[in-house]
Structures are given as C-alpha cells and as structure tokens.
Amino acid sequence: MEVHQTDSLQLPRSVVAIGAFDGVHRGHQAVLREMVKNSHLEGVQNVVYTFYPPPRSYFQGAKVLTTPEKKIQLISDLGVEHIVLAKFNEKYLQRTAEDFIEELSLLNPVRIFVGDDFRFGHKRVGDVHLLKEHFPVQSINPICSMDGEKISSTRIRELILQGKREQAAPLLGWT
Template identity: 45%
Template structure:
C-alpha cells in the first residue's frame, strides 16, 4: 500500500521537513469536502513553493471508538488522496498511544513539518479526549479553516452523512457526495 507508483511520498510517522503546507483529518472516504480541503492545501503549497502534506489516521478515530463504520480501506483512501496530488502523505496509526497524546504533544509532533499553514475543517479535534480544537491549533500555527462543502440540496457533506446514507441502502446518493468515479465499492 505504500509502494504505489506515483510522486507522493508516504510516511508512517511525521517526517522532518524544511517547511510545508499541511492538511489534517481522518479523510475517510475522501469525499467532496475532504477533496476541497486537500486541493486547497496543494494549491496553497504550490503558490508558496512548498511541499504539500496530507496527515491522516488509520483507522479513522470514529472507527477506532466504534462510533462509525469505515467508508473505505486504507489502500483506497491512499489512492484517492494520491490522485489529488500532494507531495507527502503521513498515515498515523490511531491506537492507544496516539489516542493518549495531549494536544500539546500532538502539536509538537506537527512542528517537525514546519507548517507555514495548516488547513483543517472547522470541526477538527485532536489530542487526548479530543481536548484540542481549531482555536488551540491556531494559537501555535497559521490555520486556515475550510468552509463546509454542501451538496446540491444545501446539506453539508460529511463522512457521517455518507455512512447514514449507506446504512439506509442509498448507495447512489452516497456516491454523489464522493468524487465522480468514486463510490463506496470502487477504489478510484
């Protein structure tokens, strides 16, 4: 899964980089909202002449805690992220050790990337007991919050919403919230 023939560099821990533009998230399903966030980071990084970094988790935290089913396996998620053109993808194992990190320890780990900008969704939480939020992150880093992406009906696109549609058997409706050509069953 980390040997895909493309230009993206894969990491299982946060590498040390000179400077970068980073986006953080679970990115389960890599739906339209995630794509907007990742595309924004890639575009900003290119404008600044810096590498773009997508930092994600395996499994997604909601899956780890049993609050949701996983929308796609890691290999599919990585293929979808890679198709968006980031320079680096960091996959952090969401386990008891990561779960127990304080927000400060998590942010200290991020400093290895020397982020000039961090892009997240407004509901991004991190650290033990989800104690860290966007405002805490913004005290230490230059943070850009992505506006929610909405579907044609005006509803916010989210992994939770997609899972709900799939639970109701509405596969076609769920697929419309993903990138054209992506569906819950197809990798890319």
C-alpha cells in the same frame, strides 16, 4: 507520493491538511485541492495528516468508507506529495496536545487546513484555538452538495446503511 508514520517526516516548510478524510468524498477533495494549490503558490511541499482507523470508527464503531490503501490512492490522485497515516489506537490516544504540536512543528507549516471542530491530544484537550497559537491555521468551511446539505462521511455512511448507494455515490465522487 510518500507515506510516513507519525514523527517520521521533517520538512523545511510545508502546507498541511489534517483530518480523518474517511471516504475522501467531494468535500474532502475540495479541501485537498485547495491545500495543494496553496502549497504550489507558497512553493512548498504539501502534507495530509490523517488517521486509520478514523476516530469515529474507533470510538463509535462507524463503518469505514475507505481502506488505508484506497484512501492513500485517492489522496495521491489529488496531487498530494506526503501523507502521514497515524495509527489511531490506544497508544496514539495517550499523546498530549503538546506532543501533536511538537510533531507538526517538524513539518514547519506555513499554513494548516483543519475543520472548525478539530480536536487533538489526550482527552481531546487541543482545539483549533490552541493550534492557532502555534501555526497559521485556515479553518475549512463545510462543502455542500447541490441540494444544499453538507457533504460529510457521516451522511454518506447513513445513505449506504439505508441502501441508498445511488445517492451516496455522487457525494463520494469517485465510485
């Protein structure tokens, strides 16, 4: 797998998954496996576009579940070919929604996987609807655990903060 900075990767065609992927938990793993499978069916390379630190950590001080190195390793283990690791900082926050769309255009995506609540660009003006105006987008439904609850980085963080690591571990799927 190759790791890239923002605006440094250009591909003739690709399938892309975008998200914080903090923890690369079982929900993320399911999405990324589907993205990799889809790229193989399309005969194109695949890309994960992610952020460090994760936006929730940057804005709200939330505990980061995985270091950049661990995140890269876990994503690579799922068969991902390229990862764009955007430095989520004040400079990145000044980028417009159009800047982000222009950067994604360099990847020539035949499909983009994102969560329904995905927002991008300065002051979060871009959303899934805007992305769909430019690219084929597949919204990702939440993945639930055996108890029917949504698997999320927030839920895992809460369990860890409550000292319930034994309950968090199966949600992560790699500890």
